[in-house]
Amino acid sequence: MSTRPAPRPTATPVFGSSEVPASRATEDRIDIPQFLPSPSPEGEIGPDRFLDRELSWLAFNARVLELAEDPDLFLLERVNFLSIFASNLDEFFMVRVAGLKRRIATGLAVPSASGLSPHEVLDQISVAAHELQERHCRAFADHIRPALEDAGIRLVSWHDLGEAEHERLSALFAEQVFPILTPLAVDPAHPFPYISGLSLNLAVVVRNPVSDKDLFARLKVPDQLPRLISVDGPRAGNVAGRLARFIPLEDLIAVHLDQLFPGMEVVEHHTFRVTRNEDLEVEEDDAENLLQALEKELLRRRFGPPVRLEVTTDINPNIRALLVRELGVEEAEVYSLPAPLDLRGLSVIGGIDRNELHYPKQLAHTSRFLNESETAKAANVFAAMRRRDILLHHPYDSFSTSVQAFLEQAAADPKVQAIKQTLYRTSGDSPIVDALIDAAEAGKQVLALVEIKARFDEQANISWARKLEQAGVHVVYGIVGLKTHCKLSLVVRQENDGLRRYCHIGTGNYHPRTARYYEDLGLLTCDEQVGEDLSKLFNQLSGYAPKSTFKRLLVAPRSVRSGLIDRIETEIRNARAGLRSRVIIKVNSMVDEAIIDSLYRASQAGVKVDIVVRGICSLRPGVPGLSENITVRSVLGRFLEHSRVFAFANGGNPVVYIGSADMMHRNLDRRVEALVQLRNREDINDLISLLDRYLDDGTASWHLDDTGTWTRHHLDEDGRPLQDVQSWLLASRARQRTAALR
Known part of the structure; x- marks a missing residue:
């Protein structure tokens, strides 16, 4: 991708005029x-x-x-944007559409600030979302799929493959897929099964050859397996010019349905997908233990009411009517789309290692205020912070040689007395979590303010919160009724002239992986006012200090x-x-x-x-x-x-x-x-x-x-x-x- 350099706007510390001539843009x-x-x-x-x-x-x-x-973007990046769109829309339905429906059901259907009632908003959402989902499918079918084929990356069906591929995939099915499949019959003795949110499913019609009666069964496509199965092996397509073929998991299952219903004739099958209300409601005032209350609510999440039903365009109208009736969805909530459904699975293709089809690789550099040598290794972060405030801009400035190095050096420094840290989203194997554990095990006072209610990360946050507790870290969950979303680190260090506080305040999470593709800012400072402000704020979060006032913070x-x-x-x-x-x-x-x-x-x-x-x-x-x-x-x-x-x-x-x-x-x-x-x-x-x-x-x-x-x-x-x-x-x-x- 080439770009024409634009003239750099004139910017002054007094916000002087920086008007630039308007261009006639496409x-x-x-x-x-x-x-x-x-x-x-x-x-x-x-x-x-x-x-x-x-x-x-x-x-x-x-x-x-x-x-x-x-078409001017790199092909596999376009694939990733298709996947991101699908994931974003899922969350929109699970949270925002579900919230509107809940307000209507509970009688709280008052107009929003825009003047629209929840009913009016739902109607407009339905029109726009149907159009967007259809446009999303067209983008894949008409443009990206052909472009992928031109690049040697193909999404294939069973009938596109030869005998050797059939044998290899059948063996894979028998070894890795069949054992975890569970067909669920629907008849007078078996009520219509619960369909979990975002699961991909096969609606299967089988015929009993004895009674000549058609019967319905539901089969869940396992979400613990890759959505797209590589026909040519796990590393196929990772070298330029090499063919990469993928078959959807649901297609592989479909051609082996006879093994799941022995003695029955498989008449037809169709894929469908349900989206449910998956927002959490925890009454913290009534919860003696927030951790346990949240775990119970996570179980309930799987049973929220449906807000969207996706079916393939070729579905049998009788099967569609059965799903609509049993799931209790309105016709406006049904989205009829060409297969394959759930294009989040395209992330498998988007991750293929073909450099020419991705953005050029970028290397985050150590901030010039932290890099005292020609190596990428960070210098002494405390010494650098004493010289000046350091404004970081990720991912252009390396997270690992700045924020991560700050906490790792604090954990290892015998002069550090205490570390206080907020964690909203991170990973269990995060070096940030490891640094806090190391500091606690070294005898330092370590406080971690863990927000276990971070949406869709609740289960992971519970897991690593317990990991921190087991290591001796003081783990608290903030103030009742409020999520703790601020991004703060406070390190207290003993120095020759007394205790000094070193601080980091950021715009993004302490998550090393997302720091590589989230654009965020952060400030490293040992300014006395900021240190005093953070001490007050952490005291407010972990104890009782409701009347704290701040000098350089707005809270x-x-x-x-x-x-x-x-x-x-x-x-x-x-x-x-x-x-x-x-x-x-x-x-x-x-x-x-x-x-x-x-x-x-x-x-x-x-x-x-x-x-x-x-x-x-x-x-x-x-x-x-x-x-x-x-x-x-x-x-x-x-x-x-x-x-x-x-x-x-x-x-x-x-x-x-x-x-x-x-x-x-x-x-x-x-x-x-x-x-x-x-x-x-x-x-x-x-x-x-x-x-x-x-x-x-x-x-x-x-x-x-x-x-x-x-x-x-x-x-x-x-x-x-x-x-x-x-x-x-x-x-x-x-x-x-x-x-x-x-």
Whole structure:
């Protein structure tokens, strides 16, 4: 992929004008039905000023699908985007659609901030989701599957294979598949079985040759086996030019159904899939032991009500009617799609090691403030932190030689007295967990604040929480009624002049694997105010300190919303006084009505407001008299844009925060979140310059208009690619590394 370098925008520490000429970009529109706003009189905020959050989320997933449809992207990356789209949509149905249905069932069907009732939102979701799923299937069948075949990667059926392949696959079926299959009959003695959420199933019709009667059975496709079975061996396709063939597991099972129903005639079979409500509800006030309560709720999750039924287009209408009746779904909740269902399984193909079909390999470099030699090995992190604050930008800056090295060195350092750590998502084999265990076993005071309610990671979090407890780590689960989402590390070290506190505050999880493809920021500092703030916050999380006040932190649920609104109001006063004023916000989601209304007021006062949002945005930009000074951009690509940044011109003395909070009710009201104010002027200038690059019209991005329509801008007026900001950052870090080694 080649990109045309875009001119670097001029950014100054006083938020000087960095306007760039608008380019006529190629427009690819994503239309999700929305209510249009009424023009608002000057100084007035209209009642229809919010886009619907659920429909905005579908528009986000449509942007992911656009990447899969882009013929200029590397083929196996397009395959991965297809898989990501499918996984995202599953979660949307399990949580958001299920939540709407629950509100309707419980009588809480009040209109959302967009003015739509839950019934209206469900109707619009149904229209948009049906269209998106069909478009998703077409992208695979009409474009990506043929392109894969041209590259020697084929998804085959049993009838495409020869006798030798049949023998090998039949042996594999007999050894690894057949023993774990369980056919379930449906007859007067066997009621319709429970169909677990997201399981792929075969609906099988068999005939008794004696009675000549057709009978129904359900067979679950085992989810502990690979969804796509390699016909040519496990390493097939990993070398350029080598053929790689895969057969779906359900197809392999289907051709051997006679072995599961001996003495019966297999008449027909069809694949189907059910999505259920899998959001958790734990009443913490009534739970004496949150761990045990959550484990019980995880068992209940498998039995949530269905919210979607996917069937193949060739299904027998009688079988379809049986499934609809027995599962209790509405016709609007049935999605008829071409086989294969559940394209999450394409991740197997997306993982094939064909360098020419993937993004070029990238190597994360050690931060220049931590790298004192020509090796990639991190220097003494404590010494580096004493010299200056260190702003990290992952995955461009190595996680392993910065945050991981910080905690590993703390665990091994005999001068370290205590380590306090929040963990929202990580892995049981994480070096972060290992470092905490090593520190505890070395006799250090170690506190781990584990958020075991992190959605869909609950079971894993319970497992490694117990692992920490067994090693002697003090494990706590935070404050009742609040999820602990802040990303904090505090290390207390004995030094010649007394105890010193070393801190890390980040925007992303302490997860070494996701740190390689999540874009996040983090601050390493031994600033006394930050250390004091973190000590207070950890005391609040593990003990009783409800009236703690902070100096450099904004902490939800008490002060993130109010603190940011205060900053926005300052920009409004500065604009009216003729001082420099501007707001730039980069988040994953922009939903909170109070924050949005404050940004509308800023726009009406003449403040330039720029928002970079990865996912949901309920704000309407560009509405005359309301938000004509607001732009909204979205950047998607190789790395998942995950950092949260809040920048304010502040009359020429810019203020910048980074942290864990998105602008959503759950983050600002029901989670413990932390934002930290940056103090190093070089870091502030660099971050503002980076945000301006995200917003540059020469940078590839999606633009949101006042109707809720996202338009992709990725080609200039001559049809050449606009600058990909992530590729630019990779190249920029590589240049810095080369210059440092000279």
